[in-house]
Amino acid sequence: MNIQESLENAVKDGMKTLFEVNIPSVEFQETRKEFEGDLTVVVFPFLKFVKGNPFEIATKLGNYLKKNISELSDFNVVKGFLNLTISDNYYLQSFDKINNSKNYGIKKASNDEKSVMVEYSSPNTNKPLHLGHIRNNLLGYSVSEIIAATGKKVYKTQIINDRGIHICKSMLAWERYGNGETPESTGLKGDKLAGNYYVKFDEEYKKEITSLIAKGASEDEAKKNAPILVEAQNMLRKWESGDEKIISLWKKMNQWVYDGFDKTYEELGVNFDMNYYESNTYLLGKNIIADGLKRGVFYKKEDGSVWIDLTEEGLDEKIVLRADGTAVYMTQDIGTAIQRFKEYPDLDSLVYTVGNEQDYHFRVLILILKKLGYAWAQHLYHLSYGMVDLPSGKMKSREGTVVDADELIIEMTDTARSISQELGKLESYSEEEKEKLYKTIGLGALKYYILKVDPKKRILFDPKESIDFNGNTGPFIQYTYARIQSILRKVDFDYSKKITNITLHQKEKDLIKLLDYFKEIIYNSALNLSPALLANYTYDLVKEYNSFYQILPILGNDNLQEKILRTQISNQVGNTIKNAFKLLGIDVPERM
RNA sequence: GCCCCUGUAGUUCAACGGAUAGAAUAAAAGUUUCCUAAACUUUAGAUCUAAGUUCGAUUCUUAGCAGGGGUACCA
Numbered sequence: 001m002n003i004q005e006s007l008e009n010a011v012k013d014g015m016k017t018l019f020e021v022n023i024p025s026v027e028f029q030e031t032r033k034e035f036e037g038d039l040t041v042v043v044f045p046f047l048k049f050v051k052g053n054p055f056e057i058a059t060k061l062g063n064y065l066k067k068n069i070s071e072l073s074d075f076n077v078v079k080g081f082l083n084l085t086i087s088d089n090y091y092l093q094s095f096d097k098i099n100n101s102k103n104y105g106i107k108k109a110s111n112d113e114k115s116v117m118v119e120y121s122s123p124n125t126n127k128p129l130h131l132g133h134i135r136n137n138l139l140g141y142s143v144s145e146i147i148a149a150t151g152k153k154v155y156k157t158q159i160i161n162d163r164g165i166h167i168c169k170s171m172l173a174w175e176r177y178g179n180g181e182t183p184e185s186t187g188l189k190g191d192k193l194a195g196n197y198y199v200k201f202d203e204e205y206k207k208e209i210t211s212l213i214a215k216g217a218s219e220d221e222a223k224k225n226a227p228i229l230v231e232a233q234n235m236l237r238k239w240e241s242g243d244e245k246i247i248s249l250w251k252k253m254n255q256w257v258y259d260g261f262d263k264t265y266e267e268l269g270v271n272f273d274m275n276y277y278e279s280n281t282y283l284l285g286k287n288i289i290a291d292g293l294k295r296g297v298f299y300k301k302e303d304g305s306v307w308i309d310l311t312e313e314g315l316d317e318k319i320v321l322r323a324d325g326t327a328v329y330m331t332q333d334i335g336t337a338i339q340r341f342k343e344y345p346d347l348d349s350l351v352y353t354v355g356n357e358q359d360y361h362f363r364v365l366i367l368i369l370k371k372l373g374y375a376w377a378q379h380l381y382h383l384s385y386g387m388v389d390l391p392s393g394k395m396k397s398r399e400g401t402v403v404d405a406d407e408l409i410i411e412m413t414d415t416a417r418s419i420s421q422e423l424g425k426l427e428s429y430s431e432e433e434k435e436k437l438y439k440t441i442g443l444g445a446l447k448y449y450i451l452k453v454d455p456k457k458r459i460l461f462d463p464k465e466s467i468d469f470n471g472n473t474g475p476f477i478q479y480t481y482a483r484i485q486s487i488l489r490k491v492d493f494d495y496s497k498k499i500t501n502i503t504l505h506q507k508e509k510d511l512i513k514l515l516d517y518f519k520e521i522i523y524n525s526a527l528n529l530s531p532a533l534l535a536n537y538t539y540d541l542v543k544e545y546n547s548f549y550q551i552l553p554i555l556g557n558d559n560l561q562e563k564i565l566r567t568q569i570s571n572q573v574g575n576t577i578k579n580a581f582k583l584l585g586i587d588v589p590e591r592m
Numbered sequence: 593g594c595c596c597c598u599g600u601a602g603u604u605c606a607a608c609g610g611a612u613a614g615a616a617u618a619a620a621a622g623u624u625u626c627c628u629a630a631a632c633u634u635u636a637g638a639u640c641u642a643a644g645u646u647c648g649a650u651u652c653u654u655a656g657c658a659g660g661g662g663u664a665c666c667a
Contacts, residue, residue, distance in 0.1 A: 032611065042610060044647060054647080080647080081611060124667085164667070278667095305665060314595080315663095322665045329667050359596060360662050386597080387660080394660095425628065441630090453605070457598065458660065465603090470630060471616040472605070479630050487627055524608095536606065536615095543615080550623090550632045570627095592630075 003071055003090060004028055004039065011041060014064040019057075021049040030513070036076055037083030038509065044080040054080035088504045092565075095512045096498050099568060103579055105519035107151035114348030115153035117340060118144040120383075121270070122354070124161045125257040126170040127195040129264050130395055130402040131461060132355070132388045135450050138585060139385055140353035141270040142451060142531040145583045147351075150526045155344065159276040159336070162254055168235040170194050171249055172228065173201035183256050189263060189406070190256025195397065202398045204228050267409050269443070269585050276336065282327060284335025288372065289321050297371050308368055318364050333365050334372075341376055349379030351529065356384040356456070383529045386458030388450075403463055412442030412467065419469055420592070429591075440587045441475050447586050448474030452535040472539050474586055477577060480542045481588040484574040487554060487567070495567040502561050507548040511569055514541045518576050522583070531584055538580040545573045 008026045015023045027045060031037040043058040050057060055077055062075035062082050071090040076083050098104045120140020123129060129137075141156070148154045174181070174197040183190040205228050212222035223229075238246045265271065289306055292298045298306050298320060306321035320330050341347050352362060362382035369377035387394065388403075395402040416438040420426065426434055449467045453459055469475045504512075517537070525533040554570060557563040578588050 027608085027610080029608085029610075034612075040611090044610075047647070079611070161667075166667080303665090316595090319665055324665080326665085328665070355661090356597065357661055358667095361667095363596085384597085389660085419630070423628095423630070425630095449604095457605090460604090468604085468617070473616085473630090475630060476616095479628080483628055483631085490627065532605090539615080540606095546631060547633090549627080553627075555627050591628080 002094065003086060006071075007039070007041075007065070007069065007084070010065055010069050011061065014061050014068070015046065015050070018060050018064060019050045021046075023049060031083050035078060035081075035083050036085065037074075038086045038513070039084045041082040041084065042080065043082055047080075058082040088502065088509075089500065091504055091509055091512050092498075092500055092502070094516055095569070095572075098512075098515055099498075099572060104515070104572075104576070105522050106149045106579055109148065109153050110151055113152045115155060115344065115346045116147050116349050116351065117155040117157055117344065117347055118147070118351045118353065118383075119157050119159060120144075120353035121158040121265075121272070122161065123158070123261060124166060125191075125194070125254050126166050126198045127397040128189070128191040128260065129405040130397065131405065131408060132395055132402075134268065134405050134408070134446070135385060135388050135459065136353055136355070137265070137268055137270045138447055138450050139383065139455055139531065141268075141585050142534075142583060143351065143353070143383060143526075143529050145585065146522060146525045146531060146534065149522050149583055153346070155273045155347075156271065157274050157276060158272050159278060159281070161278050163239065163250075163279040163282060165232060165236050166198070167250070167254075168232045168239065169201040170198040171246075171253055172232050172235055173197040173204065174253065175249065177204075183259070189260040190253075190258075191260030191264070192406075194253055194257050194260075199398060199400055201228065201232070264405050267406070267443075269587075278332070281336045281339070282332050284327075284339060285331040285333070286321065286325075286327055286335070288334055288338060289331060292372055297368075308364075308371070310364065310367060313367060315360075315364060315367070318368075320368070330361070330365060330368070333361075334368060337365070337369060337380070338374070341374070348376070349381065350376075351381045351383050353383045353385070356386055358382075359384055381529065383455065385455040388459045388461050391460065391462050403461065408446065409443065412446045413438050414442070415466060415469065416441035416445070416475070426591070437589050437592060440589050441469075441478060441592060444474030444478050444581075444586045444588075445469055446474075447584060448477070448535060451531045451584050452539070454532045455530055475592075477538055477542045477581070478586075478588055479592055480546055481574055481577045481581075482590060482592045483549070484545075484570050484577075485590050487570055488574070490555060491567055493560075493563070495564045495571070497564060499561055499565040499568070502565065505552060507544070507551060508565070508569060510544055511541075511548060511573065514544055515569075515572055515576055518580070525583075534580055534583060538577060538584075541573060541576060541580075545570075 007028070011026045012023050015021055023046060027042040029040050029042065031040045041061070043054050043061065046057060047054060058077040058080060062077060065084065066072050066075055071087050072084055073087040074085040118140055121133065121137050123133060144154045144156045174194070177200055178197060181193065183193055186193060205226055208226040208228055209222040212226060213219060217225070235246060239250060289298060293300065293306060298308050300306050303323040304325070305319055305323040307317050307319050309317050311317065318330065319328060322328060337350065340350065354362065359382065362384070366377055366380045369380065389395070390401065390403070392401060420438060420441070426437070429437070445467050450459070452472065521534055521537045525531060552566065554566040555563065557566065581588050
């Protein structure tokens with residue numbers, strides 16, 4: 001609340017007047033429900049500056065504040081906690097402010113703000129997207145939206161990993177065993193078709209290894225010399241030298257995969273402002289290495305490979321260029337980052353949404369860029385998130401142990417359908433409207449399930465236990481929104497009038513407090529790159545509203561003043577749910 | 593070996609160093625003449641261990657223990 005700022009100053013003044021000390025900062029917290037009051041000043045930290053009994057200090061301070069701050073209606077002291085009661089009129093005023101701003105808490109993009117690039121998704125073009133990618137996409141998209149809501153311009157981007165040995169593997173397997181299959185001929189999504197051949201390659205590769213070992217080769221030799229692998233490597237060389245036949249096969253199969261991805265992205269509701277392709281960026285960075293070598297940032301080993309020594313920073317030595325002069329992953333990441341800041345002069349910072357298995361890589365990358373002297377390197381962030389694991393362990397596309405993204409979305413929609421049909425509240429809806437709703441609810445459940453968890457934490461997903469639709473879930477929040485819309489449809493009076501001089505119910509105060517908090521939550525979520533904060537806030541708001549809804553009559557109230565205020569609160573809770581969910585990439589239904 | 597992340601009710605998640613650690617789910621009981629019961633109200637249940645810092649530690653420090661990841665001329 002804004003009152004917190006004026007109170008902070010008043011507390012400082014009070015401590016100065018009463019005890020002649022300067023307090024550097026004041027700690028406020030919500031008053032716990034079991035105590036009387038709205039806002040609490042923690043007095044304990046003041047003991048460093050004033051000797052004495054915390055209870056007495058708090059009491060003196062309370063008297064001072066009550067005298068000097070008109071919005072304060074009362075106070076009480078428990079131990080070292082000074083509980084302040086804010087007047088109802090102050091609540092009504094701050095609610096009026098919320099009501100009058102169009103999308104409270106959401107800042108429009110302004111031109112003076114610097115822009116942020118968020119990279120996420122970044123798929124390989126040899127296999128379909130799975131649950132792990134879903135987490136990545138939801139996080140990246142949501143963080144982009146949240147940052148944008150703080151007024152910054154955001155570029156959403158993905159770098160598509162469209163080249164390399166793994167791509168050649170599925171190309172080779174298709175060439176050998178595909179019999180000219182296409183997405184059209186099989187009816188399969190293109191990414192699924194390509195993925196099947198990636199799996200096929202691995203099967204054949206394993207067979208060859210087994211047979212080589214049977215013939216007396218060692219395991220290492222067998223892995224290295226399996227003919228199918230040698231052939232794939234050969235294909236990669238041809239690709240790099242621009243062999244027309246290979247390039248055209250590569251283009252064809254990649255296009256299949258892009259078409260498939262586009263469908264999945266559309267289902268998920270994520271999008272990008274621009275794409276980068278690794279086939280365009282994989283040679284970047286080499287000149288930077290050469291330059292850094294001259295300046296002594298890097299050093300060359302006898303065999304010609306180039307390294308950086310990060311032992312002073314507590315890390316290891318890291319290779320940045322191979323002995324044969326070819327680039328490694330790090331090389332192109334260095335080059336790509338530099339290129340992006342060149343291409344977008346308004347760019348201030350860059351967020352990489354990448355799994356925590358690459359924590360080390362990004363620490364090194366950021367450090368190298370700093371050492372190379374790029375000032376913007378201190379605004380690079382790795383949005384690192386935990387893996388989504390199955391009870392059986394890690395998901396591996398090669399071995400087919402994955403939860404497929406498209407299938408999961410379908411399953412969630414199916415569950416929503418069957419629950420909804422059982423409840424049977426949608427008589428007036430057409431089949432088309434119903435199907436759209438089922439998808440909204442199913443995706444809402446999935447997205448919320450993933451986003452409510454702190455990104456850092458790993459998620460263990462058990463396909464046997466389906467994702468909940470009750471409790472702290474997306475559908476619970478969507479349901480509350482739908483109920484609010486139902487109320488608003490029934491309103492037959494004007495509720496635009498500002499309400500003053502009314503005694504507020506505790507539930508009304510709690511809701512106004514929470515609504516007010518929305519702005520701060522967005523700011524915190526952006527700062528911490530954590531949609532989970534926003535998700536949990538929304539849940540708290542909804543929980544509070546449902547309790548309010550149950551206890552207090554809204555439309556059935558005889559008192560017009562109260563009726564108007566409660567309708568306004570309902571409306572505002574609805575708006576906040578909708579806006580919060582929009583930042584999470586989740587839709588809300590008008591009824592369900 | 594070294595480095596990073598995570599350990600909270602049976603399970604899934606919360607808690608700027610603050611009061612009696614909150615929710616959900618599963619369990620038990622209740623609430624529909626009343627704005628959508630996908631809701632609400634009760635009951636029972638947890639901070640990995642040990643030291644330390646602090647008026648106060650789930651939170652910070654150190655040492656263990658457990659799980660995950662990294663430490664490649666793979667990406």
